[in-house]
Amino acid sequence: MGKTYKEESPNTLSEDLLEADPALPATAVNEAREAEDAKWTPAKIGLWVAIALLGGVAWFMLAIVRGETVNAIWFVFASVCTYLIGYRFYSKVIERYITKPDDRRATPAEYKADGKDYVRTDRNVLFGHHFAAIAGAGPLVGPVIAAQMGYLPGTIWIIIGVVLAGAVQDYLVLFFSMRRGGRSLGQMAREELGVIGGTAALVATLLIMVIIVAILALVVVNALGESPWGVFSVGMTIPIALFMGVYLRFIRPGKVLEVSIIGFVLLMAAIIGGGAVAGTEWGAAFFHLDKVTIAWGLIVYGFIAAILPVWLLLAPRDYLSTFMKIGVIVMLALAIIVVRPEITVPAFSEFASRDNGPVFSGALFPFLFVTIACGALSGFHALIASGTTPKLIEKERQTRLIGYGGMLMESFVAIMALVAAISIDRGLYFAMNSPAALTGGTVETAATWVNSLGLSGVNLTPDFLTQTAANVGEESIVSRTGGAPTLAVGLAHIMQQFIGGTSMMAFWYHFAIMFEALFILTAVDAGTRVARFMLQDSIGNFVPKFKEASWRPGAWLCTAVMVGAWGAVLLMGVTDPLGGINTLFPLFGIANQLLAAIALAVCMAIAAKRGSFKYIWIVAAPLAFAAVVTITASFHKIFSPVPAVGYFANNAAFSKALEDGKTSFGTAKTVTAMEAVVRNTTVQGWLSVIFVTLSIVVIVTAVLATVKAFRNAASGTRNKDHEDQASASRVYAPAGLIPTPSERALMAEWNNLPADKRLEKSGHH
Amino acid sequence: MNGVKAGFRGFAQYLGALVGADAYRKYLEHHVASGHDGPILSERDFWRDRTDRQDNNPQGRCC
Numbered sequence: 140m141g142k143t144y145k146e147e148s149p150n151t152l153s154e155d156l157l158e159a160d161p162a163l164p165a166t167a168v169n170e171a172r173e174a175e176d177a178k179w180t181p182a183k184i185g186l187w188v189a190i191a192l193l194g195g196v197a198w199f200m201l202a203i204v205r206g207e208t209v210n211a212i213w214f215v216f217a218s219v220c221t222y223l224i225g226y227r228f229y230s231k232v233i234e235r236y237i238t239k240p241d242d243r244r245a246t247p248a249e250y251k252a253d254g255k256d257y258v259r260t261d262r263n264v265l266f267g268h269h270f271a272a273i274a275g276a277g278p279l280v281g282p283v284i285a286a287q288m289g290y291l292p293g294t295i296w297i298i299i300g301v302v303l304a305g306a307v308q309d310y311l312v313l314f315f316s317m318r319r320g321g322r323s324l325g326q327m328a329r330e331e332l333g334v335i336g337g338t339a340a341l342v343a344t345l346l347i348m349v350i351i352v353a354i355l356a357l358v359v360v361n362a363l364g365e366s367p368w369g370v371f372s373v374g375m376t377i378p379i380a381l382f383m384g385v386y387l388r389f390i391r392p393g394k395v396l397e398v399s400i401i402g403f404v405l406l407m408a409a410i411i412g413g414g415a416v417a418g419t420e421w422g423a424a425f426f427h428l429d430k431v432t433i434a435w436g437l438i439v440y441g442f443i444a445a446i447l448p449v450w451l452l453l454a455p456r457d458y459l460s461t462f463m464k465i466g467v468i469v470m471l472a473l474a475i476i477v478v479r480p481e482i483t484v485p486a487f488s489e490f491a492s493r494d495n496g497p498v499f500s501g502a503l504f505p506f507l508f509v510t511i512a513c514g515a516l517s518g519f520h521a522l523i524a525s526g527t528t529p530k531l532i533e534k535e536r537q538t539r540l541i542g543y544g545g546m547l548m549e550s551f552v553a554i555m556a557l558v559a560a561i562s563i564d565r566g567l568y569f570a571m572n573s574p575a576a577l578t579g580g581t582v583e584t585a586a587t588w589v590n591s592l593g594l595s596g597v598n599l600t601p602d603f604l605t606q607t608a609a610n611v612g613e614e615s616i617v618s619r620t621g622g623a624p625t626l627a628v629g630l631a632h633i634m635q636q637f638i639g640g641t642s643m644m645a646f647w648y649h650f651a652i653m654f655e656a657l658f659i660l661t662a663v664d665a666g667t668r669v670a671r672f673m674l675q676d677s678i679g680n681f682v683p684k685f686k687e688a689s690w691r692p693g694a695w696l697c698t699a700v701m702v703g704a705w706g707a708v709l710l711m712g713v714t715d716p717l718g719g720i721n722t723l724f725p726l727f728g729i730a731n732q733l734l735a736a737i738a739l740a741v742c743m744a745i746a747a748k749r750g751s752f753k754y755i756w757i758v759a760a761p762l763a764f765a766a767v768v769t770i771t772a773s774f775h776k777i778f779s780p781v782p783a784v785g786y787f788a789n790n791a792a793f794s795k796a797l798e799d800g801k802t803s804f805g806t807a808k809t810v811t812a813m814e815a816v817v818r819n820t821t822v823q824g825w826l827s828v829i830f831v832t833l834s835i836v837v838i839v840t841a842v843l844a845t846v847k848a849f850r851n852a853a854s855g856t857r858n859k860d861h862e863d864q865a866s867a868s869r870v871y872a873p874a875g876l877i878p879t880p881s882e883r884a885l886m887a888e889w890n891n892l893p894a895d896k897r898l899e900k901s902g903h904h
Numbered sequence: 905m906n907g908v909k910a911g912f913r914g915f916a917q918y919l920g921a922l923v924g925a926d927a928y929r930k931y932l933e934h935h936v937a938s939g940h941d942g943p944i945l946s947e948r949d950f951w952r953d954r955t956d957r958q959d960n961n962p963q964g965r966c967c
Binding site for chain 1: 964
């Protein structure tokens with residue numbers, strides 16, 4: 140069979156291999172009957188017209204009507220209606236012209252079934268599983284920071300971006316990885332782009348993971364600094380997870396739901412207990428830690444967590460994190476729909492047309508599009524969509540629901556985070572999100588500074604800042620940057636109107652901080668592990684011993700290298716005299732979007748090799764956008780003469796000040812601080828240079844591969860494809876959330892089949 | 905009342921499946937269906953094996 144593989148056209152080959160077992164019902168719905176189902180009836184037309192109208196009205200209210208306020212419910216309608224239309228129409232275009240799934244073909248979960256890693260999983264369960272794996276703290280942080288520009292730019296990018304770019308990337312990577320037995324993005328890049336493109340993609344991925352882990356850790360440090368309550372309750376998650384791990388390993392193995400409920404109750408007790416502990420004198424003193432101490436604690440924690448066995452810490456915390464995630468998101472959605480807060484933030488703020496905003500610097504284009512990465516277009520998802528999920532898919536056509544649909548859900552989370560952040564007072568927003576170098580760190584200086592910005596409708600008083608801090612159980616909320624505390628205040632603000640009133644605000648605030656910290660700690664731990672394996676694998680090419688995952692010295696050394704790398708960036712952010720988040724967050728976004736560009740580039744090359752030339756724009760358009768945005772942003776960061784934007788410009792300004800013998804410059808008040816700025820900007824600048832170079836290499840190799848595929852097609856040479864060999868499926872399951880009538884009919888046939896005929900014969904040829 | 909009970913049970917089952925609480929049941933099903941002749945792992949051993957394999961095969965969590 141293998142010999143004739145390359146010469147024959149793909150169609151005849153597949154037809155031979157996909158000959159169905161005559162003893163079984165069909166493994167795919169009959170296309171003619173399916174088309175009959177899809178016919179437009181007056182009721183269906185009415186429904187979609189209504190959805191389109193409601194969405195249109197909602198967009199009109201958000202974008203055109205300029206009243207004093209806008210109700211948050213319009214955000215819900217605008218996003219949900221757009222998602223529905225994107226899912227129903229655009230993702231079907233992608234399905235028809237690019238992915239072309241074939242349900243007669245077995246998925247890896249069927250032909251590689253082993254009962255462990257490759258297991259057919261119900262589509263609705265897998266949808267939730269995939270969503271929980273892709274959605275973390277990212278969509279909760281980016282939109283909050285981007286709210287500096289007003290609500291509209293972020294809203295448009297999140298909703299339109301996901302439909303045309305983010306969900307497309309997730310869907311394509313998931314599908315192509317599934318066709319390759321669940322191969323990783325790195326492996327696909329090497330196969331499709333060759334050694335140079337593949338190596339560049341691998342190195343870029345590794346560096347990007349370091350940046351992403353470091354900045355997520357920075358968000359936690361900023362949320363917990365000088366917060367005894369937060370430090371206590373988040374710290375308690377470690378013993379709780381250890382207890383759950385031991386319980387599952389030795390006491391009652393496999394009782395996941397049971398132990399998760401116990402863990403959840405303990406978690407709530409830790410939040411409530413945190414308030415009591417922080418209220419005592421010794422508690423306030425003992426758990427009052429500065430940011431540098433917490434950063435060091437996190438680095439030590441990160442190393443230990445990544446070398447401990449998975450069952451002890453990672454797996455149990457993953458369970459807690461998943462339940463918290465789904466619970467919080469459902470709760471937030473309900474609260475926004477029930478409370479329907481009025482939003483007073485303008486559609487475009489005073490900073491939308493400037494490049495010197497205090498929360499993040501840089502002009503709307505391109506920096507808004509890198510500040511909001513997760514929720515609109517997130518390259519990191521490509522690593523998930525080419526990891527566990529493709530090994531669990533039951534039928535090929537379900538990839539649209541799971542890949543495209545799952546990403547739409549994440550986008551909705553981002554929209555809700557945006558709504559929560561803009562429902563708080565605008566003055567408060569800027570007092571919380573601007574670095575201490577600007578606000579001065581006290582309520583008086585912060586209020587004076589915010590009022591001096593000249594923002595319309597903002598009149599901040601020191602009392603209001605003190606009162607809000609007291610309400611949420613913090614000593615101070617001035618310059619609590621990083622997005623997480625702002626989201627927590629917003630969530631507490633909305634939730635207290637829903638349940639509990641002002642007296643519950645402190646609980647809701649710390650509940651929000653807790654769940655964000657939980658996601659992030661899991662991401663830090665898992666990210667370090669994945670990065671360590673990538674490093675071990677790469678070194679293993681030169682020193683084979685390193686490829687042995689169980690070789691302790693190698694594993695520990697590589698873990699230490701990875702933790703050291705993100706720890707250095709984290710410390711740099713924590714001690715940065717310029718503020719940390721506002722200088723580093725763009726780097727996070729750029730890294731994430733460059734990974735997206737790499738993933739889309741690989742998908743474009745694959746789509747071209749499969750002959751989808753006419754519709755290649757479906758992949759090429761988001762790729763071009765991601766490439767332009769990130770390369771422009773990188774060039775700004777590297778070449779901009781404005782010190783607030785360009786890393787090297789800032790570096791030069793501070794170096795010159797030092798040479799001139801100045802002892803304070805800008806927001807750096809000492810010579811040590813000035814030297815720190817020089818050091819930090821050098822590292823950040825060179826990281827930008829490396830990222831953008833690697834990404835350009837990957838994109839160029841992908842374009843070359845695409846052009847070559849075109850030429851081959853024109854000259855009649857068959858493009859080599861790297862898909863696993865097709866084999867006939869022996870199972871059936873519907874594609875979407877709700878089965879169509881013809882899918883129901885086919886399911887009934889399968890259900891009537893005697894059990895002994897349904898035996899799996901796969902995986903063990 | 906029974907409907908509420910069934911609904912609640914279905915919801916709990918969904919949540920459980922979401923985090924892979926039914927992994928052992930699915931392993932047993934696969935073992936029977938594929939006609940393995942090797943020994944079946946006990947529930948305790950199966951879960952040990954599952955988390956231990958994750959040690960050498962980590963999966964990223966997203967941001």
